[in-house]
Amino acid sequence: MAGIPGVLRTSSIYDLDPNLGLYDYERMYTGDPSLLPPQVQQLMAATVGKNIVLMQATTNSPQTSDASRAIVNAIRADMGVGGGGQVLVGGQTAVDLDVIKFITDRTPIAVGFVVLVTYFVLFLLTGSVVLPLKAVVLNFLSIGASFGALVWIFQQGHLSNLLNFTPQSIDPSIPVILFSIVFGLSMDYEVLLVSRIHEEYARTGDNTAAVASGLERSGRLITGAAAIMVTVFLAFGLAEVVIIKAIGIGLAIAVAIDATLVRALVVPAVMRLLGDYNWWAPRPLRWLHERAGLSDLGVEEQPQLAPAEAVA
Template structure:
């Protein structure tokens, strides 16, 4: 009778009213008839947005429905916005919120490891900045081609929004590859510096010893990542293009031009490490002899206080004609 049909009829009226309000929301193309459960207490609406699932307008619509429309229209009813499109929006929001923490953790951990490896504060900072430069170049190239459409036709790609997980995954891979080149180059530079004590000569020697290897390895990786363009999946094309651009920029402009230039400008100060940190940091197995002696103010003043009897302190402003090796050993007498 009427009493039995009352709750169900009331639920249908409320659902119809809510459907009308949803249909009037800007950005909504269609709201399909609601599906009610057997108790008449739950209704499911299918809302079709005007834009595609990846459009920014669709993301704004999801937030607008959650934050403004449904709380005001549904009175005291419990409301949710779900589905694959809303899940993709939630994933993008979560990844975007976690991205700074992820970048900070990776950069911070790399800083600590490089500080232990190279016994320097300046070198890890410089390495992080150079690696971020390569990652930034990849991000810019990917956005220009795959989002703005610059030259997208040459790659057979359709311009559109960048997948939400692409930036964080690109960063993880690219930062690791860039750090590999950085450690390979600076390890050789540091060996030369510990041997000769000449910062300019150590940079030249390090580049001469590693340039061919870095260039060859980068060429192979660029070809491999470039072959990703043969795939018909847009996300695979995006990753391959971003990785290839980053490796090409990192192995040429960054490692063979910017890093040597910055190291040459910094000179001995590139290997500066405060004495308290020198005492706290652990020493790695196989560390070169004298690795801990180019630290603190010694590196800036050109003096060596490595002798133990208190009588053999050599000052760079004294005789000055022979460089004092950072290991604290005797100058090369063959030059006298």
């Protein structure tokens, strides 16, 4: 373990005396501990158990740094124990690696579940298979932008003086929290916008006019709601804890981008380009939406004008 790059020194029961051999250690383990020198008794009590031996490796790298993580990975990969034993690595760096692996293994399942449920609910709302797909794809724009901003601010440390923090790697729980909250808020704004557009399209049958009217009717509501959320989230940036600071600023950036760029510009532009294909669905799914759909447009039937009497 002492030969691993980055390890400054190691300490364990085996560092007592380099002249001690296997036979000497067997006598220490199997003999009467009270016969050993006091300092040896203290060291054995702190580092040796019935089925475990504690060994410590010291490095000058920060706990969350790539160098410390490389040391942990090297210990786990290279150190073998005979007789059916195993190497267990503890410490904050090892815990971080285990948490990252846990999150990495399960995040695809969580993301897939959220996307599928969101797609299904939006289909029940709009009766389209295109709009839910568009909504999910565009939601990742806001989320991806917030992730990039967090790396630029907190990991690379470009605003460390302004926000009063020490640059460090992003905590693995932050992306998961941001994804969950931002995806929900973005979908909320999407429902507000698309519902108004859907109402106008059902009433007029004109996709271009429906997009313009829906944006006009819902734009102020989305902007106002987003402004409130951004203000609240920015307040978290005043926190002393870096994780809370990062979550608040990441949410504020994501909501601001989603409301000003994605919902106000990208969504209307994409729907304008798609035209009537926005509302397309296969016939079996249209039948399903007619019977199980969530939309209640409340569109009143336009009055029919009586034909003018012919002039004799």
